Amino acid sequence: MRENVVIRTVTRLMVPFIQVFGLYVIVHGASGAGGGFQGGVAFAAAFILMVIAFGLPDVRARFGNRGIMYASIIGICIYAAIGLLSLLYAGNFLELAVIEEASGIPHLHGILIDIVEAGIGITVMAVMISIVYYMTDTGGDSS
Amino acid sequence: MKTKALIAVLFIGIILFWAVEDMPAFGDPNSPATAYTGQLFVERTYEDTGIANIVTAILVSYRGFDTLGEVVVIFTAGIAVILLLGRGGRL
Numbered sequence: 001m002r003e004n005v006v007i008r009t010v011t012r013l014m015v016p017f018i019q020v021f022g023l024y025v026i027v028h029g030a031s032g033a034g035g036g037f038q039g040g041v042a043f044a045a046a047f048i049l050m051v052i053a054f055g056l057p058d059v060r061a062r063f064g065n066r067g068i069m070y071a072s073i074i075g076i077c078i079y080a081a082i083g084l085l086s087l088l089y090a091g092n093f094l095e096l097a098v099i100e101e102a103s104g105i106p107h108l109h110g111i112l113i114d115i116v117e118a119g120i121g122i123t124v125m126a127v128m129i130s131i132v133y134y135m136t137d138t139g140g141d142s143s
Numbered sequence: 144m145k146t147k148a149l150i151a152v153l154f155i156g157i158i159l160f161w162a163v164e165d166m167p168a169f170g171d172p173n174s175p176a177t178a179y180t181g182q183l184f185v186e187r188t189y190e191d192t193g194i195a196n197i198v199t200a201i202l203v204s205y206r207g208f209d210t211l212g213e214v215v216v217i218f219t220a221g222i223a224v225i226l227l228l229g230r231g232g233r234l
Contacts, residue, residue: 029199065225072218079211094207097191110194113203123214127221134228 011053018046022121029117030110036120043121044128056136068130075123082116 026039091098167174
């Protein structure tokens with residue numbers, strides 16, 4: 001499997017496009033069809049394709065278990081931090097409209113929602129990759 | 144045993160076909176699912192949030208706390224997979 005030139009070359013060509021598409025879906029969440037959950041899964045699909053083509057150890061060497069745990073925690077922290085930010089402007093938790101009114105920057109609500117979507121995307125991507133890592137891990141020498 | 148299962152499946156199927164008659168027509172604007180809050184969100188979302196995508200506005204702005212809970216649920220699922228399938232050692 002790992003010596004198959006066709007699979008490796010096609011994967012090498014496809015992965016950047018899949019990742020760009022995942023980022024597009026995440027960033028496009030406020031102005032069109034898209035969102036953090038879908039984009040995170042699309043981004044994780046690129047990593048899953050890499051696990052299929054190059055084997056688990058090679059992919060894990062680039063994005064390890066520790067990095068995955070940190071990424072999933074960072075995503076939730078981004079979301080909660082944006083929620084706590086509205087408390088500073090005398091609003092309720094996650095009341096994003098208060099920040100736009102107080103600061104006066106136009107379209108800030110949509111930008112904050114994009115940041116929140118990015119947080120959701122990071123967490124979903126990390127959890128999907130961690131599930132694949134731990135389910136395909138057969139103990140070392142195989143894969 | 145197979146006859147009983149077949150009878151049960153046919154019975155439930157007939158009931159379901161019978162119930163389809165009472166469902167609202169496809170895309171009916173007066174159906175209960177779209178008449179009350181759905182109409183409200185379609186009218187108000189752009190004024191309230193300034194976001195073109197109504198689904199995202201409801202998901203993150205109106206129901207933001209709910210979505211935070213959903214993300215925590217996904218995170219918990221990931222931790223559960225790691226604890227069940229991981230071979231000990233450090234995370």
